[in-house]
Amino acid sequence: MQSTTNLSTYLSLSIWVPIIFGLIVLAVGRDSRAGMVRVLSLVGSLVSLLPTIPLITHFNTEAHGMQFVEKAPWIERFNIFYSLGIDGLSMWFIPLTAFITVIVVISAWEVITERVAQYMGAFLMLSGLMIGVFSATDGLLFYFFFEATLIPMYIIIGVWGGANRIYAAFKFFLYTFFGSLLTLVAIIYLYNKSGSWDILAWHQLPLSMKEQTLIFFAFFMAFAVKVPMFPVHTWLPDVHVEAPTGGSAVLAAIMLKLGAYGFLRFSLPIAPDASREYAWFIIGLSLIAVIYIGLVALVQKDMKKLVAYSSIAHMGFVTLGFFMFNDMSVQGGIVQMVSHGFISGAMFLCIGVLYDRMHSRQIADYGGVVNKMPKFAALFILFSMANCGLPATSGFVGEFMVILGAVKFNFVTGIAAATALIFGAAYSLWMAKRVIFGAITNPHVEELTDVNNREFLMLGILAIAVLVMGLYPAPFTDVMQVSVADLLAHVAQTKLPVVAH
Amino acid sequence: MNTTNLIPMYAEVFLLIAASAILLIDMFLDEGKRAITYMLTLATLVGAAVFSFSDYSSGSTVYAFSNMFLNDPMGNLLKLFSYLTMAMTLVYARQYSTDRGMLGGNLGGEFYVLALFSLLGQNVMISANNFLTIYLGLELMSLSLYALVALRRDNARATEAAMKYFILGALASGFLLYGMSMLYGATGTLDISEVARKLGTGTVDKSILIFGLVFVVAGLAFKLGAVPFHMWVPDVYQGSPTGVTLLLGGAPKLATFAICVRLLVEGMLPMAFDWQQMLMILAVLSLAIGNLTAIAQTNLKRMLAYSTIAQMGFVLLGLLAGVVGHDTANAAAAYSSAMYYSITYVMTTVGSFGMIMVLARSGFEAEEIDDFKGLAKRSPAYAALMSVLMFSLAGVPPMMGFAAKFAVLQSVLATGAVWLTVFAVMFSLVGAFYYIRIVKVMWFDEASDNTPLVVHGDKGLVLALNGVAVVVLGMIPGPLLNACMSAMSKTLAS
Numbered sequence: 001m002q003s004t005t006n007l008s009t010y011l012s013l014s015i016w017v018p019i020i021f022g023l024i025v026l027a028v029g030r031d032s033r034a035g036m037v038r039v040l041s042l043v044g045s046l047v048s049l050l051p052t053i054p055l056i057t058h059f060n061t062e063a064h065g066m067q068f069v070e071k072a073p074w075i076e077r078f079n080i081f082y083s084l085g086i087d088g089l090s091m092w093f094i095p096l097t098a099f100i101t102v103i104v105v106i107s108a109w110e111v112i113t114e115r116v117a118q119y120m121g122a123f124l125m126l127s128g129l130m131i132g133v134f135s136a137t138d139g140l141l142f143y144f145f146f147e148a149t150l151i152p153m154y155i156i157i158g159v160w161g162g163a164n165r166i167y168a169a170f171k172f173f174l175y176t177f178f179g180s181l182l183t184l185v186a187i188i189y190l191y192n193k194s195g196s197w198d199i200l201a202w203h204q205l206p207l208s209m210k211e212q213t214l215i216f217f218a219f220f221m222a223f224a225v226k227v228p229m230f231p232v233h234t235w236l237p238d239v240h241v242e243a244p245t246g247g248s249a250v251l252a253a254i255m256l257k258l259g260a261y262g263f264l265r266f267s268l269p270i271a272p273d274a275s276r277e278y279a280w281f282i283i284g285l286s287l288i289a290v291i292y293i294g295l296v297a298l299v300q301k302d303m304k305k306l307v308a309y310s311s312i313a314h315m316g317f318v319t320l321g322f323f324m325f326n327d328m329s330v331q332g333g334i335v336q337m338v339s340h341g342f343i344s345g346a347m348f349l350c351i352g353v354l355y356d357r358m359h360s361r362q363i364a365d366y367g368g369v370v371n372k373m374p375k376f377a378a379l380f381i382l383f384s385m386a387n388c389g390l391p392a393t394s395g396f397v398g399e400f401m402v403i404l405g406a407v408k409f410n411f412v413t414g415i416a417a418a419t420a421l422i423f424g425a426a427y428s429l430w431m432a433k434r435v436i437f438g439a440i441t442n443p444h445v446e447e448l449t450d451v452n453n454r455e456f457l458m459l460g461i462l463a464i465a466v467l468v469m470g471l472y473p474a475p476f477t478d479v480m481q482v483s484v485a486d487l488l489a490h491v492a493q494t495k496l497p498v499v500a501h
Numbered sequence: 502m503n504t505t506n507l508i509p510m511y512a513e514v515f516l517l518i519a520a521s522a523i524l525l526i527d528m529f530l531d532e533g534k535r536a537i538t539y540m541l542t543l544a545t546l547v548g549a550a551v552f553s554f555s556d557y558s559s560g561s562t563v564y565a566f567s568n569m570f571l572n573d574p575m576g577n578l579l580k581l582f583s584y585l586t587m588a589m590t591l592v593y594a595r596q597y598s599t600d601r602g603m604l605g606g607n608l609g610g611e612f613y614v615l616a617l618f619s620l621l622g623q624n625v626m627i628s629a630n631n632f633l634t635i636y637l638g639l640e641l642m643s644l645s646l647y648a649l650v651a652l653r654r655d656n657a658r659a660t661e662a663a664m665k666y667f668i669l670g671a672l673a674s675g676f677l678l679y680g681m682s683m684l685y686g687a688t689g690t691l692d693i694s695e696v697a698r699k700l701g702t703g704t705v706d707k708s709i710l711i712f713g714l715v716f717v718v719a720g721l722a723f724k725l726g727a728v729p730f731h732m733w734v735p736d737v738y739q740g741s742p743t744g745v746t747l748l749l750g751g752a753p754k755l756a757t758f759a760i761c762v763r764l765l766v767e768g769m770l771p772m773a774f775d776w777q778q779m780l781m782i783l784a785v786l787s788l789a790i791g792n793l794t795a796i797a798q799t800n801l802k803r804m805l806a807y808s809t810i811a812q813m814g815f816v817l818l819g820l821l822a823g824v825v826g827h828d829t830a831n832a833a834a835a836y837s838s839a840m841y842y843s844i845t846y847v848m849t850t851v852g853s854f855g856m857i858m859v860l861a862r863s864g865f866e867a868e869e870i871d872d873f874k875g876l877a878k879r880s881p882a883y884a885a886l887m888s889v890l891m892f893s894l895a896g897v898p899p900m901m902g903f904a905a906k907f908a909v910l911q912s913v914l915a916t917g918a919v920w921l922t923v924f925a926v927m928f929s930l931v932g933a934f935y936y937i938r939i940v941k942v943m944w945f946d947e948a949s950d951n952t953p954l955v956v957h958g959d960k961g962l963v964l965a966l967n968g969v970a971v972v973v974l975g976m977i978p979g980p981l982l983n984a985c986m987s988a989m990s991k992t993l994a995s
Contacts, residue, residue, distance in 0.1 A: 075904075077982040078911065118881065140907070144898040151892060154937065158945040159877075166945050170937070177897075177933050181926040184907070188914045188922075214919075 008070045011084040013051035014094055015132045018101065021048065022124030029117020038109055041120035045102040048127065052095040059091055061478050064486055066137060066200070074141070080197050083138045088483030089264050092338050092476060093134045093257060099465075100253045100345055101127040104246040106458045107349050111245065111356055112160065119160060122152040123246060130254050134261060139187045139197040142265075146222075146258060147180055153247070153255065160244035168235075168242035175235040179222035183266075186218035190270070203269040203490060206497045212274035219267045220282075226259025229282075229319060230289045233312045240308035241361070245352030248304065252311050252344035257337045260318045264334075264487065268322065272491040275323070282323040287416050289316025294423030298430070303354070303361045306431055307347045310387060313420060314340045320417060321402040325491060329405025330484045331477055336398025338476060339386075339469055343395055346383045346462040350376070353455050354435075357448055363431060368440035372448040377436045379451075379459045384432040386466045388425035394469035397476075399424075509563040509572035512552035512580065513624050519545040520617035527610025535604050539595060542613040546584045546620075553580045557988075562995040568692050569631040573995060574988035575840070576627045579759050582844050583627070583752040586851055587620050590751055592963045593855035594744025600863040601742060603652050612652060616748055619645035623756035630767075632681040632691040635760050636674070639724075642756065643670050646749045650741045662740025666749075669723065669733040677720025683713025684768075693768040700771040711775055717764055718779045724757045725813045726806075728786035738806035743861065743868065746802060747854040750809060751847050758843040761820060766836060766993070773824035780821040781921070787814030788928040795935045802868045804935060805853055808894060811932055812846045815909050818925060822912040829993075831915050837989035838908035841982055845893075845905035848974075852890045852967040859883065859956055859964065873939060875948025883954060884943040886968040893971050895936035896929055901971045904978035 021044030029037040060067060066085030074082040086094065104123050112119045129152070132145035150173055158169035191197055194205045207215065225232045236256075240248050268275050290313050297309035314336065321333025353376060354369070355361055370377035386393035389400070399421060407414030440446055451459065469476060507514065523545065527538045556563075557577035564571045591613070598604050603612055622642025629635040647670065651663035685691055687709040688699040699705055719730060726734040738746050765776050791811030798804035819839025823832040860867035860876075867873075877884035893900030906929065914922045956964075974981060 073979075074977075075979045075982065077979060077986055078908075115877075115881075118877075144903075147898045147903070151888075151897060154940070155944055158941060166941060169941065169945070170934070173937055174930065174934060178930050181930055182923070184910065185914065185919070185922050185926055188907070188911050189919070192911070192915050 008068060010051045010054050011068050011086065011094075011131075011135045012070055014048070014055070014098065015084075015128045015135065017051060017128070018044065018048035018098070018124045018131075019128035021045075022121040022128070025117050025124060026121035029121065031114065031116060034113070034116040037117045037120060038105075041105050041124065042102070044124055045098070045105045045127070048124070049095070049098040049102055052098045052131075055086065055091060055094055059086075059479060061088070062482065064482060069137075074138070078140070078191070078197070079195065080140045081138045082141060083198070084135045084141075085137045086135050088480035089334065089487065090134045090261065091479050092334075093254070093261065094131050096338060096341050097127055097130050097134070097254050100250060100341065103345065103349070103458050103462065104249055106454060107249065107352060108246050109454055111352070115159065119156070119244075119246070122156050123250065126152040126156075126250065130258065133258050137199050139190065139199050139202065141197075142199065143180070143184060143187060146262075147177075149255065149258070150176055153251070156247045157239060157243045160247065161242040163242070164238075165242040168239045171235045172239045175225050175232070176222075179225035179232075182218040183222035186215045189215065199265060205270070206495050207271065209273060209277075209496060212271035212495070213277070216267055216271040216274035216278060219262065219271070223259040223262035223267065224285075226262070227256055227315045227319060228259070228312060229285050229316070230293060230312070231285075233289070233293070236312060237305045237308040240311075240348075241302060241304050245348060245355070248348040248352075249345040252307075252348055253341040256311065256315055257341065260315065260322070260333070260337055263319065263322050264330075268491050269487060271495075273494050273496055275491060276325070279323040279325070282319055283413065286316045286320035286323070287413070289313055290320065290417060290420035291423065294420050294427065297427040298423065300427075301363055303351045303363055303431065303435070304348070306363070306427060307344065307351065310347075310424070310427060311340070311344050313424065314344070317399055317402050317417070317420070320413075321405060324405050324409040324413070325488060326405050326408055327481075327484055327488060328401050328408065330488065331480055332398050332401025332405055334480050334484070335394075335401060335473060335476055339394035339398050339466070342462055342465045342469065343383060343386045343393075346379075346459060346466065347387060349459060349462070350380050350383060353451060353459075358444055363434050365442050366435040366445060367438040367442065368436075368445055369448065370436045371440060372445060373450040375456060376451045376459075379463055380436055381432055382463055383466070384428040386470070388428040389421050392467065392470045394466045394473070396470055397473045506563070506565040509556070509565045510570060510628070512549045512556070513621060513628070515552055516545065516549050516617060516621045516624065519548065520614055520621060523610065523617065524614045527614070530610070532605055532609060535599075535609055538610045538613050539591065542591060542617060543588055545617060546588045550581055550584045553577045553584070557581065560991065562991065564630065568694060569634045570625075570628050571630040572628055573992045575762070575992040576759060578984060578988045579627050579755045579840070580624055582847065583620060583623055583755050586752040586755070586847050587616065587748075589851050589855065589963055589967060590744065590747045591616065592960055593851070593858050594747065596957055596960065597858040597861055598742065598744045600861075601653060603742060603744070612649070615645045615649050615652075619649070619748065620752065623752055626756040627759040629760065629763055630693050632685065632693070635763065636678060636681070638756070639674060639677070639760070642753060643674065646745075646753070649745045649748055650737065652745065653742055656742075658740040659742060662737045665733055665740070666737045673720050673723030673730070676716050676723065680713045680716030680718075680720055683709055683716065687713060693763055696768045697770060700769060703771075710772065714769065714772060714776055715779070718776055718783075721757065721761050721764065722783050725754070725761070725816070726810050727783040727813050727817060728790045728810060731787070731791070731810045734810055735803050735806040738809070739800055739803045739868075743802065743854055743858050743866070747851060750806075750854070751851050754813075754847055755843055758816060758840065762836060762840075762992070765820070766823065766832070770824070770829070770832075777821040777824065780817045784814045784817035784821060785921075785924065787811060787817065788925060792928045792931040792935075796931070798935075799870055800868055801857060801870050801873070801939070802854075804870065805850065808932065808935070809846075809850065811928065812842075812894070814928075815906065815925070816842050816846070818913050818921070819909040822909075822916050822918075825916045831912060833986060833990040833993055834915070835912035836993070837982070837985040838905075838912045840989060841985045842905040842909050844981070844985070845901045845974075848967070849890050849893045849902060849971060852964060852971065853887070853894070855960070855964050855967065856883065856887045856890070859960065860954070870939065870942055871949065873942045874946045874950070876943040878948050879951065880954040882965075883956070886964060887943060888940045889968045889971055891936040891939045893975065895933040897933070899972060899975045901975040901978065904975055904982070908982065
């Protein structure tokens with residue numbers, strides 16, 4: 001076990017502190033002392049946020065390769081290491097995950113009254129596991145965390161979800177399990193071929209076109225389901241509708257990013273030739289996602305479903321950006337991932353706020369909310385604007401970069417991607433109009449009370465994040481520049497074995 | 502080589518003496534003092550474990566009784582886990598069996614004594630180096646188990662299960678014995694090492710060998726419960742009293758795995774090409790039929806029986822991945838992964854059936870899946886425990902089952918059989934469905950029965966340790982994987 005610098009334990013702390021807090025919360029928690037459980041969970045999530053801060057402040061934006069590296073033997077029989085590290089591609093997701101967890105704990109404060117400890121414990125553990133996915137540099141360790149996230153999420157959806165929660169929980173579990181099992185086969189193949197589990201070593205491993213193609217599609221199955229891409233996206237709306245607010249927020253804000261991140265860490269660098277060969281395929285599916293799914297979102301009657309479809313469309317931008325192989329588009333994709341984390345999380349929390357009061361998610365049940373909830377309305381409009389990519393919000397930065405990259409890549413693709421912005425504006429603003437403005441038609445809306453301090457706090461923090469990232473995106477893009485350039489340079493080279501003539 | 506060296510079989514001699522002594526002591530105990538029998542049985546297991554552990558830590562392979570018996574690291578490791586499984590089974594089953602009158606009356610101690618004799622049979626199987634020794638051990642184990650299944654004389658289902666188990670078990674033994682006789686005819690020897698040597702010379706008549714091999718593999722498949730020789734498994738698992746189900750579904754799997762290695766690997770490695778193909782068919786069918794049929798079950802014991810069939814498919818996958826062409830480089834890795842899988846399976850299954858016995862009360866079996874409804878409300882800790890076991894059987898990290906599945910898949914993929922691996926993982930997906938359905942029933946459904954769960958001290962503690970072990974060994978699988986690997990390498994080298 002060698003540690004290079006004293007910075008090297010922050011990643012481990014980021015992973016294990018929330019998991020240990022989660023276990024403590026589970027162990028001491030009873031519904032009879034729900035108040036204590038809430039405070040303990042909040043403390044846990046805040047303490048878990050602490051070790052992620054040095055990751056931002058001590059991150060060297062000039063350096064190539066992995067930082068904050070940790071490495072220790074784990075399963076020697078298979079040469080598997082407990083190795084962690086982050087680079088510009090993954091850095092932002094770790095603080096983002098810890099941050100969203102804090103918000104989720106706050107959002108559940110008065111809303112979850114049954115089995116509080118289990119709810120909070122599941123989210124804390126989930127947070128640690130997801131950070132593990134983003135920071136693992138060993139293939140099996142990655143898979144270990146990637147799969148383990150299924151357990152708490154399955155329980156969260158199934159226990160605290162809506163009426164059709166059991167169907168949604170099964171759909172979620174089985175869809176994602178299906179994809180990741182194929183990935184398991186692919187990573188075992190890579191190990192058998194290379195004798196190593198180091199993802200960075202796999203990046204250098206020469207592979208024939210046939211191997212690359214099979215590996216590419218095996219990864220594709222796991223990551224496309226998680227993103228989710230058209231046509232394997234159908235689980236997401238079902239799950240979002242049924243999941244509790246916190247579950248939806250974490251799912252949209254972080255879990256979908258696990259898939260997109262997988263494309264960057266695995267598909268592109270391990271199978272670069274296949275990635276280039278089948279880029280048209282991914283680009284095609286992404287465009288379908290941004291345009292077709294955008295149209296589908298337009299006709300939704302259920303707010304959560306609408307935001308769920310909008311998530312699919314936004315994630316379409318991310319995958320679109322990745323597979324156009326230029327600096328602008330890939331960076332745009334990653335920025336979009338972070339920004340979507342804030343915005344989609346906020347949108348689901350807003351819907352949660354309404355749902356807690358009205359117990360309805362139907363757009364038709366609302367109208368004129370602004371009269372009763374002015375503070376909420378302002379925030380809701382801000383997030384809707386961000387969702388459709390208004391300049392000065394974080395939503396604009398990522399989408400704009402991807403569209404710029406798309407124009408550079410191919411003018412028609414650029415036009416198609418830009419069209420999506422119109423749909424985005426259409427469904428977001430139309431929903432905002434129907435929910436927030438207009439005359440009050442439903443007597444229940446008359447009885448609405450504005451957001452309380454707790455809700456204002458959580459939405460306010462997210463609003464600040466959205467605005468800061470929109471006004472001054474440089475800290476976000478600076479971090480990833482070197483890594484993205486390295487990635488693209490790597491993808492541009494062929495990995496096919498040299499054939500002797 | 503020694504002819505009558507008793508030292509290598511101290512553990513077995515000790516078991517025999519202790520079992521006989523307990524049988525006698527129990528005669529003089531009245532029903533209220535059956536706890537003494539129970540304690541003595543557990544003490545016997547500890548004693549045997551001490552012997553086997555000292556043999557295991559010496560790491561050497563010793564032959565005895567004119568090569569009929571051998572004591573090697575693989576055998577000792579499997580024996581240690583057999584004792585552990587047996588001890589856990591007895592702890593879990595005690596209250597359950599008492600409630601059902603199986604420990605009552607003058608002959609109540611039989612339960613423990615028969616369990617010890619079946620364990621002795623398993624030990625003999627594990628250490629066999631001769632066709633006759635294998636048969637001897639197998640019959641000692643099986644006859645004890647037949648009697649155990651029939652122990653509830655007044656229960657129609659148990660009697661039916663015993664009948665079925667006996668007839669099919671006898672048929673399987675017949676198959677095995679017939680196969681062995683063919684091998685004897687072809688090679689002229691009953692000694693497994695000698696058979697291997699004869700086969701190595703290449704002068705043996707292949708058609709008789711293959712003929713014998715088919716019967717041997719069929720007999721082993723019967724004992725493992727692989728499709729298409731699986732018909733007895735669901736009926737016997739469901740019909741037997743749960744404690745006995747565990748006695749025949751737990752530790753005996755390790756012994757059966759051992760005789761598979763002894764017969765196929767140690768005895769007939771030169772014919773690997775032939776038996777691997779047979780195992781492949783068995784594995785593919787077991788994975789498919791076991792997993793698909795398990796979905797349709799409403800009885801948890803029956804579901805676990807079908808899940809066993811599917812899990813045995815994975816063990817077979819490990820066993821068939823040892824030899825590629827004539828290259829045995831992968832052998833130790835593949836067989837040790839199958840061994841690790843068997844151990845994992847047993848550890849997890851013991852816990853699952855233990856949970857069924859925890860929920861059972863006097864006059865109530867708790868073996869329907871619906872009986873687990875809303876368990877998370879009645880007792881979150883036990884619901885969590887059962888969830889851990891189910892996720893482990895489904896192969897989800899960080900549970901032990903994942904490490905086992907991973908090890909087997911790794912060795913199968915190393916043979917280049919990509920499509921077989923993909924087939925196996927796809928049926929794991931099917932399997933995941935019915936395992937997580939149990940989790941769903943416990944966590945998402947409303948309880949139909951709100952009686953608080955009463956769990957007696959030792960059973961609760963052991964179950965908790967069982968669950969923790971499944972998680973911890975899943976997160977730190979290295980030591981046990983290494984132990985299996987080094988034991989298997991030594992066994993193959995000897």
